[in-house]
Amino acid sequence: MNLDFNNLQGNLPQSLMNYTNIVELHLGFNHLEGDLTKANFSKISHLTKLDVLRNNFTGILSISAYSCRSPKAIRLSHNPYLE
Numbered sequence: 001m002n003l004d005f006n007n008l009q010g011n012l013p014q015s016l017m018n019y020t021n022i023v024e025l026h027l028g029f030n031h032l033e034g035d036l037t038k039a040n041f042s043k044i045s046h047l048t049k050l051d052v053l054r055n056n057f058t059g060i061l062s063i064s065a066y067s068c069r070s071p072k073a074i075r076l077s078h079n080p081y082l083e
Contacts, residue, residue: 001026004026005028011034017039017044021046024048025050029053034058036059046069047068049071058081058082059083061076
């Protein structure tokens, strides 16, 4: 699912986690914010790529993002408050 450059704002919608067959999730170059520690990626276990480049996320990436079956790439850069 590619949602790059869509001027999305606010917190990461938890409803995205209901799309259990997502293989790639691209959310880069938006205005998303919120604590990624609270995001539960365990439902989307087929996820291989997660891209949240250039947003305003905070916190530490949830350990559930690493519980996906075959994670190949996670891009977090340019989120000034993300640890």
